[in-house]
Amino acid sequence: MHELAITQSMLDVVLEQAKKAEAKEVGKITLVIGEMTGVVEECVRFYFDFLSQGTLAEGAALSFQPVATQARCRVCDKLFELKEFDWACPYCGGKEMEIVAGKELFVESIEVE
């Protein structure tokens, strides 16, 4: 259960940006969440509603942009989507790869009024 801490730090970022923009209200927040982070959207929504009470972000709409896990094969250099527990390159069967996407976790944008 690490969503509480994650949601709190995202909310901090949002509130800081909203303050800089001298916003009265935060309308929409777009979050980019990589599949590998294991973050559960429903949990983030739940904590967000709770944590944002009484802040500028209260009632803001959350939008999630999931990022699939992508790997690059070190043998044949091809990019492919990594399925859970299937750690082999679908092209050459190679088992050496690097993760190039899927660990993202950040606030992409916020809309303020």
Ligand SMILES: [Zn+2]
């Ligand atoms: Zn390969």
